[in-house]
Amino acid sequence: MLLAVLSGFLLALIAPWIYQQAGDKAGWILAVLPACLAVYFATFLPDVIAGELIVEHYAWVPSLDVDLTMTLDGLSLLFALLISVIGTFIVIYGSGYLHGDRNIARFYVFLLAFMASMLGLVLSDNLISLFVFWELTSITSFMLIGYYHENDKYRKCAHQSMMVTVGGGLAMFAGLILLAMIADSYSLMAILEMSPSEIAGHDLYVPMLVLILAGCFTKSAQVPFHFWLPNAMAGPTPVSAFLHSATMVKAGIYLLARLQPGLGGTEIWMTVLPVVGAVTMFTGMYLALRSKGYKQVLAYSTIMALGVLTMLVGIGTEAAMIAFVVFLLAHAMYKATLFMVAGIVDHETGTKDLTVLRGLKSKMPVTFFCAILAALSLGGFAPLFGFLGKELMFEAVLDAQYLSALLVALAMGTAMMGVAVALILGLRPFWGELSDTPKDPHEAPLSMLLGPVVLASLSLLTFLALEWVDAGLIQAAVPAVWGPEFDFYLARWHGINMPLIMSAISIAIGIGIYWKWDAVRGLMNRLEWLYERGPEWVYNKSMYGGLPWVANRQTRIIQNGYLRNYLVTILMTMVILVGYTFFSRYDEPLSLALDVEFYHVLLALVLLGAAVFASVTQSRLGAVASAGVVGFSVALVYILFSAPDLAITQVLVETLTVILLVLVLFRLPEFVSFSSRGARIRDIIVALLVGGLVTVLLLATGQEQFYDEAISAAHIEGSVALAHGRNVVNVILVDYRTLDTLGEIFVLALAAMGVYAMVKFRAKDDEL
Amino acid sequence: MEPLMAFVVGGLFAAAIYMILRRSIIKLVIGLILLSNAANLAIFTAAGMREGAPPLIPAGGVEPMITPSADPLPQALILTAIVIAFGVLAFAVVLIHRAYEIVGVDDLDEMNTTDETKELK
Numbered sequence: 001m002l003l004a005v006l007s008g009f010l011l012a013l014i015a016p017w018i019y020q021q022a023g024d025k026a027g028w029i030l031a032v033l034p035a036c037l038a039v040y041f042a043t044f045l046p047d048v049i050a051g052e053l054i055v056e057h058y059a060w061v062p063s064l065d066v067d068l069t070m071t072l073d074g075l076s077l078l079f080a081l082l083i084s085v086i087g088t089f090i091v092i093y094g095s096g097y098l099h100g101d102r103n104i105a106r107f108y109v110f111l112l113a114f115m116a117s118m119l120g121l122v123l124s125d126n127l128i129s130l131f132v133f134w135e136l137t138s139i140t141s142f143m144l145i146g147y148y149h150e151n152d153k154y155r156k157c158a159h160q161s162m163m164v165t166v167g168g169g170l171a172m173f174a175g176l177i178l179l180a181m182i183a184d185s186y187s188l189m190a191i192l193e194m195s196p197s198e199i200a201g202h203d204l205y206v207p208m209l210v211l212i213l214a215g216c217f218t219k220s221a222q223v224p225f226h227f228w229l230p231n232a233m234a235g236p237t238p239v240s241a242f243l244h245s246a247t248m249v250k251a252g253i254y255l256l257a258r259l260q261p262g263l264g265g266t267e268i269w270m271t272v273l274p275v276v277g278a279v280t281m282f283t284g285m286y287l288a289l290r291s292k293g294y295k296q297v298l299a300y301s302t303i304m305a306l307g308v309l310t311m312l313v314g315i316g317t318e319a320a321m322i323a324f325v326v327f328l329l330a331h332a333m334y335k336a337t338l339f340m341v342a343g344i345v346d347h348e349t350g351t352k353d354l355t356v357l358r359g360l361k362s363k364m365p366v367t368f369f370c371a372i373l374a375a376l377s378l379g380g381f382a383p384l385f386g387f388l389g390k391e392l393m394f395e396a397v398l399d400a401q402y403l404s405a406l407l408v409a410l411a412m413g414t415a416m417m418g419v420a421v422a423l424i425l426g427l428r429p430f431w432g433e434l435s436d437t438p439k440d441p442h443e444a445p446l447s448m449l450l451g452p453v454v455l456a457s458l459s460l461l462t463f464l465a466l467e468w469v470d471a472g473l474i475q476a477a478v479p480a481v482w483g484p485e486f487d488f489y490l491a492r493w494h495g496i497n498m499p500l501i502m503s504a505i506s507i508a509i510g511i512g513i514y515w516k517w518d519a520v521r522g523l524m525n526r527l528e529w530l531y532e533r534g535p536e537w538v539y540n541k542s543m544y545g546g547l548p549w550v551a552n553r554q555t556r557i558i559q560n561g562y563l564r565n566y567l568v569t570i571l572m573t574m575v576i577l578v579g580y581t582f583f584s585r586y587d588e589p590l591s592l593a594l595d596v597e598f599y600h601v602l603l604a605l606v607l608l609g610a611a612v613f614a615s616v617t618q619s620r621l622g623a624v625a626s627a628g629v630v631g632f633s634v635a636l637v638y639i640l641f642s643a644p645d646l647a648i649t650q651v652l653v654e655t656l657t658v659i660l661l662v663l664v665l666f667r668l669p670e671f672v673s674f675s676s677r678g679a680r681i682r683d684i685i686v687a688l689l690v691g692g693l694v695t696v697l698l699l700a701t702g703q704e705q706f707y708d709e710a711i712s713a714a715h716i717e718g719s720v721a722l723a724h725g726r727n728v729v730n731v732i733l734v735d736y737r738t739l740d741t742l743g744e745i746f747v748l749a750l751a752a753m754g755v756y757a758m759v760k761f762r763a764k765d766d767e768l
Numbered sequence: 769m770e771p772l773m774a775f776v777v778g779g780l781f782a783a784a785i786y787m788i789l790r791r792s793i794i795k796l797v798i799g800l801i802l803l804s805n806a807a808n809l810a811i812f813t814a815a816g817m818r819e820g821a822p823p824l825i826p827a828g829g830v831e832p833m834i835t836p837s838a839d840p841l842p843q844a845l846i847l848t849a850i851v852i853a854f855g856v857l858a859f860a861v862v863l864i865h866r867a868y869e870i871v872g873v874d875d876l877d878e879m880n881t882t883d884e885t886k887e888l889k
Contacts, residue, residue, distance in 0.1 A: 562876070562877065563788075563796075563876055564789045564790075564791070564876070567785075567788060567789060568789065571785065591771065592771050593771065594771055594772055595769070596769055596772055600769055600772060601772070604772050604773070604775070604776045607776050607779075607780065608775075608776055608779045608780075611779060611780050611783035611784075611802055612779070612783055614783065614787070614798055614802065615783040615786050615787050615795075615798070615799075615802075620794065623794075623795070623798050624798070627798050627801045627802065630780070630801075630802060630805055631801070631805060634805050634808070634809060637773075637809065637812070638812070640819060641769070641812070641817040641818060641819055641838065642817075642818050642819065642820060642821045642822040642823070642837065642838035643812070643822065643838065643843045643846075644822050644824075645843060645847060646812075646843055646846055646847055646850070649847055649850050649851065650850055653850055653851065653853075653854045656854065657801065657854065657857060660857075660858060660861055661797070661861065664861050664862065664864075664865050665794055665797070665861075667865065668793075668794055668864075668865065668868055668874055669868075669874055671792060671794065671795070672792060672874075672875075673792075674790070674791035674792060674875050674877070675790065675791055683785075683786050683789040683790075684786060686785065686786075686789065687781075687782040687783070687784075687785040687786035687789070688782050690781055690782065690785050691778040691779060691780075691781040691782030691783075691785070692778060692782075693778075694774075694777055694778045694781045694806075694810060695774045695775055695777065695778030696774075698770070698773070698774035698777055698778070698810060698813055698814060699770075699771060699774045701813075701814045702770040702771065702774065702813070702814070702816075711841060712839045712840060712841045715840055715841060716823060716825075716831070716832065716837065716840065717830075719825060720825055720829075720830045721830065726824060726825040726826070726827065727823075727824055727825075728823040728824070728825065728832070728837075728840035729823060729840045729843045729844050729847065732840055732841060732844035733844050733847060733848070737844065740848060741848070744848050744851060744852060747852055747855055748851065748852070748855045751855035751856065751858055751859040752855075752858075754859050754862070754863075755858055755859055755862045758862045758863060758865075758866045759862060
């Protein structure tokens with residue numbers, strides 16, 4: 001099964017090559033893979049219906065509890081089938097839609113990778129691998145939405161979808177880790193085997209839930225994160241069709257449904273999810289009704305469907321979970337169809353403005369057939385599968401444990417508008433007098449019609465052959481999200497009951513809204529000021545206003561460009577950390593026993609005096625001279641204390657330094673005191689603190705023996721015997737530590753080259 | 769001798785740090801010289817100081833003239849440090865000189881941005 005998931009990535013790798021070889025037929029060839037995957041997953045149906053859980057284990061990073069275990073139960077199977085079946089048609093459709101586009105090979109690459117990521121997501125058992133696939137869908141969809149990357153606006157749309165979903169994904173990652181901490185396992189199977197009360201009773205339950213919901217809500221475009229989804233239409237239509245129907249936005253829904261048996265059932269779950277879902281579904285439909293672009297209306301209706309699904313998972317009763325599965329299936333079929341229809345209409349007429357399009361029925365009969373079937377399914381008309389979804393949704397809402405009245409009201413409102421939107425999409429562009437369009441409309445090629453025809457027919461056939469669908473898919477999927485015990489069989493006709501009456505009312509009012517669409521839209525547009533202050537406004541303000549502002553400020557504070565500020569920060573950090581550690585841990589008294597000669601004290605006084613004079617004098621020559629005095633006094637220390645090599649080097653270097661300083665510094669201006677009195681006092685305090693700390697540390701070092709002398713002893717011992725040298729320091733430099741010395745030579749050579757270059761090349765001064 | 773040297777080294781550090789905190793770029797260079805001397809002396813002091821026992825082995829022998837001799841390893845490290853410090857100093861001095869030629873001031877506060885340079889006089 002791992003191979004099935006990864007095959008999409010593998011094919012994506014060679015897709016450009018296949019396109020080179022096969023040209024326009026590449027779409028048909030590449031579609032063979034998703035088609036085979038669909039058949040492959042379908043072969044698992046009997047086992048899954050029998051209640052079997054198919055598990056294939058692959059180790060990935062065993063030491064971190066990360067594996068690639070693939071599990072297939074009813075829910076995963078339902079999603080896998082949707083992804084692979086719709087994926088097949090999308091690849092074929094894409095070859096027609098993007099016919100002649102020079103970047104089409106790239107489209108295939110990302111589409112196949114996207115599909116494979118989505119399959120991996122719904123089949124993963126391990127939370128970490130699930131997250132990896134989750135992010136892969138965000139990244140691949142970013143590439144797909146930004147397909148027309150030459151356009152600045154489209155790039156921004158892709159960027160927005162990426163920022164919102166990946167941002168939520170990071171929150172979810174934290175949530176998943178908390179979940180793994182609660183369950184002490186990264187395996188979903190193990191987590192779902194725990195008793196729900198054990199998870200819900202844990203202290204981390206609420207933060208974990210909030211973080212996971214943040215990921216699911218952003219991915220599945222719930223209010224207030226819904227704004228990225230309509231903008232994601234910036235991608236080519238096949239991408240939108242796939243993204244909206246079976247992938248990407250369904251990822252959040254999938255995870256919610258997957259975790260429902262383990263995490264659901266608590267009050268917070270059963271109030272937050274239904275309310276967010278219901279508000280989302282109402283907002284989505286409302287915004288759909290006021291839009292006039294074909295794809296735009298569709299995108300908002302997807303937000304409605306995602307709201308419904310979230311609400312149903314939140315309600316979490318048996319009826320709700322059955323409604324969830326049915327609605328999911330219905331939505332995938334009609335939404336993929338309608339998007340492909342939208343692409344055809346746009347492609348063949350040159351416009352997607354629903355207020356302009358009329359009377360295409362005679363020119364595009366097949367498209368009309370697909371559109372009307374799918375749209376009626378969207379509106380919840382019998383005899384289409386969507387009808388069942390709507391009925392069951394009403395039933396679930398009526399039975400909801402919390403806030404039932406609110407949910408019913410929102411559901412009724414949504415359903416009415418849904419009927420109107422369905423007619424606007426399915427009927428209006430095709431009925432009536434043929435209108436003028438930028439292109440002369442004609443029927444689409446076979447590659448673009450295949451998907452819509454098959455999927456639209458399925459919307460009808462699944463209703464007609466309901467028993468088969470019920471026994472085949474629904475009976476397999478519901479146990480995964482509800483539990484093994486349920487006795488429910490789908491039926492076309494439940495008699496005259498409350499949901500049916502609600503359906504009838506919504507259809508009646510919906511037709512009325514359709515009739516007066518222009519007037520209704522006019523009314524809705526009076527609230528224009530409100531839409532412009534929505535969550536998207538907040539996003540844009542913070543993304544393009546707030547974030548750069550914060551970045552500017554913090555850069556200006558941290559990287560202020562003043563050397564002394566950096567130094568004071570570093571030095572004071574050192575003083576505080578080292579000083580605190582030293583004084584809190586070291587409790588030996590420091591010995592000040594001075595066993596010194598007179599000339600020792602004299603030398604020390606000269607050193608100190610010269611250093612102090614160098615730092616207070618106002619004369620350049622005085623400062624250079626006293627720095628020289630310090631240097632030569634240090635050489636004297638080396639001579640006195642048994643380091644003749646150091647003394648020789650120090651004398652040479654000090655002479656050169658003084659010469660260099662005299663040569664260069666006198667071409668620079670006189671000493672000027674730039675800093676204020678306050679700054680000078682601050683610097684004196686910092687300097688004294690550091691100096692004091694060094695003194696204390698050296699005093700302590702003197703009375704501790706941190707190492708045994710074996711290293712030096714070995715150096716001395718081997719000096720003659722091994723290295724044939726009598727000056728041990730030299731032997732160390734050129735024998736034991738030759739590479740160090742080589743590095744040193746290299747550094748000096750570089751410095752010399754730098755100096756030479758700066759002295760030599762000075763011709764361009766005038767241009768500055 | 770080490771306790772006395774500890775105070776000397778502390779004083780050298782204090783003077784060096786006061787100088788590298790100055791805005792005048794020439795004072796910064798003086799500070800760098802003091803700082804490298806201070807650091808070398810700190811290592812030298814920490815290694816333990818011994819008078820009149822250099823790590824030299826007389827001809828014919830296999831041991832230093834006076835045992836135990838001074839520790840040769842810190843000396844080797846300091847020798848490297850002295851030379852590197854000189855390389856860095858030479859580079860810094862020439863760089864500062866060039867910067868002064870271009871910017872026209874030796875105030876570090878005038879050199880903290882790449883965007884503006886003082887008008888050449």
